[in-house]
Amino acid sequence: MTTFVDRVELHVAAGNGGHGCASVHREKFKPLGGPDGGNGGRGGDVILVVDQSVTTLLDYHHSPHRKATNGKPGEGGNRSGKDGQDLVLPVPDGTVVLDRSGEVLADLVGQGTTYVAAQGGRGGLGNAALASARRKAPGFALLGEPGHADDIVLELKTVADVALVGYPSAGKSSLISVLSAAKPKIADYPFTTLVPNLGVVTAGSTVYTIADVPGLIPGASQGRGLGLEFLRHVERCSVLVHVLDTATLESDRDPVSDLDVIEEELRQYGGLDDRPRLVVLNKIDIPDGKDLADMIRPDLEARGYRVFEVSAVARTGLKELSFALADIVAKARAARPKEEATRIVIRPKAVDDAGFTVTREEDGLYRVRGEKPERWVRQTDFNNDEAVGYLADRLNRLGVEDELMKAGARAGDGVAIGPEENAVVFDWEPTMMAGAEMLGRRGEDHRFEAPRPAAQRRKDREAERDEAQREFEGFDPF
Numbered sequence: 001m002t003t004f005v006d007r008v009e010l011h012v013a014a015g016n017g018g019h020g021c022a023s024v025h026r027e028k029f030k031p032l033g034g035p036d037g038g039n040g041g042r043g044g045d046v047i048l049v050v051d052q053s054v055t056t057l058l059d060y061h062h063s064p065h066r067k068a069t070n071g072k073p074g075e076g077g078n079r080s081g082k083d084g085q086d087l088v089l090p091v092p093d094g095t096v097v098l099d100r101s102g103e104v105l106a107d108l109v110g111q112g113t114t115y116v117a118a119q120g121g122r123g124g125l126g127n128a129a130l131a132s133a134r135r136k137a138p139g140f141a142l143l144g145e146p147g148h149a150d151d152i153v154l155e156l157k158t159v160a161d162v163a164l165v166g167y168p169s170a171g172k173s174s175l176i177s178v179l180s181a182a183k184p185k186i187a188d189y190p191f192t193t194l195v196p197n198l199g200v201v202t203a204g205s206t207v208y209t210i211a212d213v214p215g216l217i218p219g220a221s222q223g224r225g226l227g228l229e230f231l232r233h234v235e236r237c238s239v240l241v242h243v244l245d246t247a248t249l250e251s252d253r254d255p256v257s258d259l260d261v262i263e264e265e266l267r268q269y270g271g272l273d274d275r276p277r278l279v280v281l282n283k284i285d286i287p288d289g290k291d292l293a294d295m296i297r298p299d300l301e302a303r304g305y306r307v308f309e310v311s312a313v314a315r316t317g318l319k320e321l322s323f324a325l326a327d328i329v330a331k332a333r334a335a336r337p338k339e340e341a342t343r344i345v346i347r348p349k350a351v352d353d354a355g356f357t358v359t360r361e362e363d364g365l366y367r368v369r370g371e372k373p374e375r376w377v378r379q380t381d382f383n384n385d386e387a388v389g390y391l392a393d394r395l396n397r398l399g400v401e402d403e404l405m406k407a408g409a410r411a412g413d414g415v416a417i418g419p420e421e422n423a424v425v426f427d428w429e430p431t432m433m434a435g436a437e438m439l440g441r442r443g444e445d446h447r448f449e450a451p452r453p454a455a456q457r458r459k460d461r462e463a464e465r466d467e468a469q470r471e472f473e474g475f476d477p478f
Contacts, residue, residue, distance in 0.1 A: 005057045005061040006233070007155050008060045008064060010154055011151050012046040012149065012151075013067040014043050014120040015042075015043030015044035015067070015069045015084035015085075015120045015147045016084075016120075016121045016146050016147050017070075017071045017120065017121035017147070018071035018082075019124045019142075020125045020126035020144075021037035021126045021127070021141055022126070022127045023076035023127065035131050037074055037076060037128050038074030038079040038080040038081065039129055040124040041073075041074075041084060042083045042084065042120050043070055043071045044087055044147075045086045046066060046087045046116070047086055047089065047115070048106075049090055049091065049113070049114050050092070050111055050112060050113040051093075054092045056156070057092070057095075060089070066089060067087070068084055068086060068118070069084040069085045071084045071123050071144060074123070094156060094158055094236060095154055095156055096157055097115060098152065100151050100153070109159060117150070119147070119148045121144055121146050122379075124144045124145070125141065126141050127139070127141050138390075143378065143379045145375055145378055157233055157235050158198060158211050160198060160211035160236065160237050161208040161238045161239070162208060162210040163211055164213065164241050165212075165213050167248075167253070167258050167261075169245065170243045170245040173197055174313070179201050179318060180200050197211060197212050198211045201322055203322040203323045206329060210325070213234050231266075231269050235271060235272070237275065238276075238333070239275060239278065239332070242280065243280045244258055244281055245282060246281050246283050246288075246292045247283040247289035247292075254296075255293075256296055259279065276328055277305060280307075281297065281309045282310055284309045308320060308321045355372050358400070365413075365414045365425075366413060368415065368418075373395060373398065373418075374417060377424050411428065411430055413428050415427075
């Protein structure tokens with residue numbers, strides 16, 4: 001049964017924003033007390049949080065679909081809707097977040113580090129928030145914005161100072177068990193270790209972590225065996241330790257050739273050439289192993305390696321190895337630039353970015369793309385003429401109409417706002433005032449205007465009566 005997962009594809013969906021409310025205050029002696037529709041609540045976010053008590057991505061392997069709750073709609077009486085609850089997903093320390101194309105979005109290192117993987121939709125404004133001196137009684141409200149949904153990839157790269165690399169059954173797990181308090185599974189057959197083991201070692205005043213990388217065999221960097229799955233766990237280490245088996249039972253293997261094979265796999269994987277190397281000749285408690293270690297040690301030292309002869313079973317040579325690793329780790333930490341542990345990719349907008357683009361497609365359709373226009377379209381109730389007119393005003397103020405003219409659009413041309421799979425298409429009319437012919441100036445309610453003098457009201461009634469009489473006299477039923 002699978003107990004360790006270090007790479008998953010996660011489908012995250014934030015909560016939708018609640019719709020705004022269009023309401024008019026009514027009470028005794030105040031039948032039209034003004035707009036009092038409340039705003040909709042914000043949708044919940046999906047947030048990744050580093051939790052050092054979590055060591056695997058197994059939960060997301062079994063349940064890859066995660067969704068936050070929606071915001072509640074606004075209500076009359078200026079009552080705003082409740083915000084949706086954020087969904088917090090704990091991830092192991094050292095988790096890298098990537099998009100579907102493989103681009104890094106965030107590198108989460110350090111307890112409590114957070115990253116918003118999906119942002120909740122904004123709540124729609126109620127008609128009380130949309131009221132102004134010109135728009136005293138809006139008869140519409142904005143819809144809640146849909147929450148962001150995306151597919152992301154989580155990769156776990158173990159945060160360790162020392163990485164043990166070597167062939168299966170070279171004794172890496174046994175070495176971790178005697179250097180630290182870790183209790184990995186140990187046996188005398190290949191591929192005992194199917195997950196990276198992590199241990200904490202104290203050497204003098206230095207405390208460091210040590211991990212083994214299982215499954216390295218020839219061709220591991222190309223996906224053979226388990227090596228490709230776990231090579232990523234050595235990327236954060238400060239030092240690489242080659243653990244060589246001096247008592248191997250396989251006649252076609254020897255420690256030097258094992259070292260050459262593992263180095264070639266590390267070279268093909270890439271990015272590890274600058275890490276210092278140590279060589280550990282393990283299993284010298286066996287007579288043949290001690291003799292072989294004495295034979296090959298001069299050759300390894302001639303290559304520039306520091307060599308340590310140890311026995312995990314007899315616990316010999318461990319103190320010298322532990323302090324040597326502590327010295328290298330301390331120097332690496334001192335040389336490391338001081339910067340924030342987490343790394344989040346930020347893509348600032350250009351200074352001259354208008355916030356939208358207008359392109360003409362092959363079929364003659366003009367497509368408008370941009371964060372604001374697309375969000376405004378999602379917030380518009382197209383069953384309400386006044387809301388559509390409000391959208392037209394917003395687009396005009398943003399400069400969309402001017403850009404359409406510059407692109408060559410003419411009255412009656414098709415214009416689409418949004419991506420191809422989810423766009424709003426309409427026939428463009430310059431200086432379009434949707435609903436204006438029916439409502440006059442949008443959002444104004446003449447019932448809220450100051451009363452006209454009696455003489456003026458009498459003149460207006462007489463003018464309306466005369467106009468109606470002229471229309472009747474000029475009416476010819478035949």
